[in-house]
Amino acid sequence: MTIHPVQTSSFDKKQIDALIAEGCHSDALAAMRSFFFAAPTLSNASFVVARMPKVQHLQPSRVQMRLAILRSFTVEPAAALLRAYAALYGVDLEIRFGEFNTYAQELLSPTSFLAEFQPNIVVVAAQTRDLLPDAWDKSSLDLSIDLPAACERALADMQGYLQAYRSRSSASIVVQMLELPEWPVDGVLGSQASQSDVAMHISRFNNGLRETAAALDGVYLLDYDALVARHGRERWHDEQKWLTMRMPVSADCLPSLAQEYLRFVLPLAGKSCKALVCDLDNTLWGGVIGEDGIAGIKLDAEYPGAAYRALQQVIANLAKRGIILAVASKNNEADALLAIEQHSGMLLRAKDFSVMRINWNDKAQSLREIARELNIGIDSLAFIDDNPVERRRVQAELPEVCVIDLPADPMRYASALQACPVFERLTISSEDRERGRMYAEQRERAALEGSSGTLEEFYRSLKQTLEIAPVDDLSLARVAQLTQKTNQFNTTTLRCSEQEIASMAAKPDCDALCMRVTDRFGDNGIVAVALLRYSGDRCEIVDLLMSCRVIGRKVETAILAQIMRRARNEKGSNVLWGWFIPTAKNAPAAEFYPQHGFAAALTEGDGRTAWEYDLTQALLPSPDFIELVDAGASIDAPVDKIAA
Amino acid sequence: MSARPNLETVARVCAVVADLFSVPEDELSGASSPATVPAWDSMGQLNLILEIEQQFGIEMSQERVMKITDIDSIAEIIDSAAA
Numbered sequence: 124m125t126i127h128p129v130q131t132s133s134f135d136k137k138q139i140d141a142l143i144a145e146g147c148h149s150d151a152l153a154a155m156r157s158f159f160f161a162a163p164t165l166s167n168a169s170f171v172v173a174r175m176p177k178v179q180h181l182q183p184s185r186v187q188m189r190l191a192i193l194r195s196f197t198v199e200p201a202a203a204l205l206r207a208y209a210a211l212y213g214v215d216l217e218i219r220f221g222e223f224n225t226y227a228q229e230l231l232s233p234t235s236f237l238a239e240f241q242p243n244i245v246v247v248a249a250q251t252r253d254l255l256p257d258a259w260d261k262s263s264l265d266l267s268i269d270l271p272a273a274c275e276r277a278l279a280d281m282q283g284y285l286q287a288y289r290s291r292s293s294a295s296i297v298v299q300m301l302e303l304p305e306w307p308v309d310g311v312l313g314s315q316a317s318q319s320d321v322a323m324h325i326s327r328f329n330n331g332l333r334e335t336a337a338a339l340d341g342v343y344l345l346d347y348d349a350l351v352a353r354h355g356r357e358r359w360h361d362e363q364k365w366l367t368m369r370m371p372v373s374a375d376c377l378p379s380l381a382q383e384y385l386r387f388v389l390p391l392a393g394k395s396c397k398a399l400v401c402d403l404d405n406t407l408w409g410g411v412i413g414e415d416g417i418a419g420i421k422l423d424a425e426y427p428g429a430a431y432r433a434l435q436q437v438i439a440n441l442a443k444r445g446i447i448l449a450v451a452s453k454n455n456e457a458d459a460l461l462a463i464e465q466h467s468g469m470l471l472r473a474k475d476f477s478v479m480r481i482n483w484n485d486k487a488q489s490l491r492e493i494a495r496e497l498n499i500g501i502d503s504l505a506f507i508d509d510n511p512v513e514r515r516r517v518q519a520e521l522p523e524v525c526v527i528d529l530p531a532d533p534m535r536y537a538s539a540l541q542a543c544p545v546f547e548r549l550t551i552s553s554e555d556r557e558r559g560r561m562y563a564e565q566r567e568r569a570a571l572e573g574s575s576g577t578l579e580e581f582y583r584s585l586k587q588t589l590e591i592a593p594v595d596d597l598s599l600a601r602v603a604q605l606t607q608k609t610n611q612f613n614t615t616t617l618r619c620s621e622q623e624i625a626s627m628a629a630k631p632d633c634d635a636l637c638m639r640v641t642d643r644f645g646d647n648g649i650v651a652v653a654l655l656r657y658s659g660d661r662c663e664i665v666d667l668l669m670s671c672r673v674i675g676r677k678v679e680t681a682i683l684a685q686i687m688r689r690a691r692n693e694k695g696s697n698v699l700w701g702w703f704i705p706t707a708k709n710a711p712a713a714e715f716y717p718q719h720g721f722a723a724a725l726t727e728g729d730g731r732t733a734w735e736y737d738l739t740q741a742l743l744p745s746p747d748f749i750e751l752v753d754a755g756a757s758i759d760a761p762v763d764k765i766a767a
Numbered sequence: 768m769s770a771r772p773n774l775e776t777v778a779r780v781c782a783v784v785a786d787l788f789s790v791p792e793d794e795l796s797g798a799s800s801p802a803t804v805p806a807w808d809s810m811g812q813l814n815l816i817l818e819i820e821q822q823f824g825i826e827m828s829q830e831r832v833m834k835i836t837d838i839d840s841i842a843e844i845i846d847s848a849a850a
Contacts, residue, residue, distance in 0.1 A: 164821055165818045166783050166786035166818050166822075167786070169786050169788070170786050199810045199814070200814050200817055203814060363829075366829075368816075370813070374817045374821050375821075377817075
């Protein structure tokens with residue numbers, strides 16, 4: 124047996140306890156999710172369950188459920204993991220176990236522990252080797268064994284147990300179907316047309332179980348063989364643990380077994396998500412539509428676009444299951460809608476999304492509006508976004524939303540979404556099938572609400588640093604590239620070659636500055652450029668641009684505050700002057716000057732506007748949640764602090 | 768049995784036991800056993816073995832498992848596997 128090392132999470136137990144002690148409960152809950160999903164071990168499960176009482180007030184719609192597991196093997200460790208998973212998804216599980224191999228008596232007897240426990244859910248977990256031993260390790264060539272008869276009898280028995288319990292209880296019943304043996308008992312001979320292999324009988328038993336379940340209300344089937352096969356039979360089984368502890372599942376696979384049970388618990392507890400809210404850029408397609416344009420985004424049948432197509436296919440399948448789809452994206456609406464409707468690679472179109480929020484608002488706000496417009500609870504929303512900052516922001520603001528942690532590699536997006544247990548359905552109605560369309564038809568935008576009061580907390584939690592430095596040989600290529608590629612936050616969209624930037628940087632009356640931003644998630648690199656020209660007492664912002672990576676995080680305010688201080692304190696300017704030249708794509712920068720206290724100075728016939736700021740008056744304060752880092756160059760923090 | 772277990776190993780086992788059975792770590796020592804930790808019953812012992820195997824990357828034989836009496840005895844098994 125291979126033992127896989129426990130994965131590492133970005134959070135540890137000490138940090139989680141510190142967050143709880145500081146009263147940062149929504150951060151603590153988000154951290155516990157990330158922590159446990161990355162390392163679902165038994166001690167971490169105990170840790171999570173022990174701390175849930177501190178944070179569960181964030182999930183007012185928590186549900187209590189009683190689960191009984193009737194079994195033929197040791198299932199307790201998987202159940203311990205299941206309790207932790209369920210708790211993190213808003214379900215408090217009380218779990219009790221039947222004795223070993225007494226599932227028949229427990230289902231049949233009116234005085235078994237089930238009568239007193241009154242479970243909401245009963246799982247019947249019997250293995251092939253216990254329920255149908257002749258099909259597990261005995262040759263089908265053994266003429267003393269009548270496998271078809273054994274199969275019929277086992278099926279009839281199970282049918283009787285289920286009917287008996289059904290007549291006494293309204294609990295939902297989940298029955299594990301049988302698995303195939305790890306090795307074909309008769310080797311390759313068993314697969315040949317002349318033979319009647321054990322695999323055929325097991326599959327007949329499973330089909331019979333389907334018919335039994337169809338005839339009874341509230342009986343659901345767990346395809347145990349598919350679960351085992353998905354992980355690999357050799358990896359799944361642990362013979363030593365089976366022989367010594369009656370536990371057939373390897374420790375590595377216990378979380379998968381627990382998650383499979385969770386896929387039944389969540390819909391039975393009414394905790395499945397009703398809607399999936401999708402980001403667009405680098406989630407539904409590769410690239411940024413506002414920067415790369417419809418011809419530049421990656422979305423087709425080949426690498427790398429195929430990864431995004433695969434994700435769209437999974438989402439389309441969820442919609443068929445009755446999951447409502449919505450969009451929350453920071454983009455110019457017209458650009459994004461054009462891509463959704465016109466791009467040949469899109470599997471999902473505007474009609475598939477019941478609500479779309481494509482704007483520059485905070486995404487937590489967009490999710491609130493989407494829930495309200497769909498008239499469903501916030502806890503019915505799931506959210507996918509490639510950007511960990513957006514995910515964290517939404518999770519901190521809306522702890523009840525199921526925020527899906529997409530892996531860093533887009534090739535794994537589709538399987539990550541499939542692995543997520545919150546979209547499970549045990550039945551499907553015609554209404555489920557039509558739901559998405561109905562919402563789309565009655566789509567009507569509600570008025571936008573004001574901005575969230577806790578945005579500043581979010582900015583603070585990002586722990587951003589800003590470093591401003593003159594362009595040098597090392598940054599020259601990146602700076603020129605930014606001037607050529609940046610479309611959205613760009614005041615004049617001045618495209619420059621490396622030579623042009625270099626010559627500007629060399630002139631005494633000019634500044635070419637570049638800005639590096641880091642946050643708690645890492646270094647964003649050089650993400651902004653300012654080109655300044657000084658003449659007389661005036662400083663002109665020839666161009667100011669910022670990558671969409673850091674839009675909406677007040678970085679532009681900090682940059683502008685630093686430019687003001689540099690112009691006044693070091694260059695003796697009294698006026699800061701800047702043009703805004705509108706393009707098809709730079710709407711995100713349109714309000715930049717007026718929002719920061721600039722007065723309108725000029726309006727040209729072609730729509731260009733000039734703005735000015737009187738530097739002899741109080742300067743724009745720099746946001747105190749963005750730390751200024753000394754770049755060791757001519758812009759330095761001490762001067763700034765004196766001036767501020 | 769073998770030499771006294773490594774104190775660092777004992778501390779790491781104590782941390783696992785504390786988390787798994789929700790008891791304060793400072794109440795545990797090498798002598799802590801099923802008799803002194805209420806949640807350490809037979810099923811707790813199974814969970815503990817699984818957890819120790821996973822966290823330390825070892826596999827314990829049934830013969831070794833039978834010799835587990837307290838935290839020190841678990842630490843000894845881990846030390847001998849690492850040696």
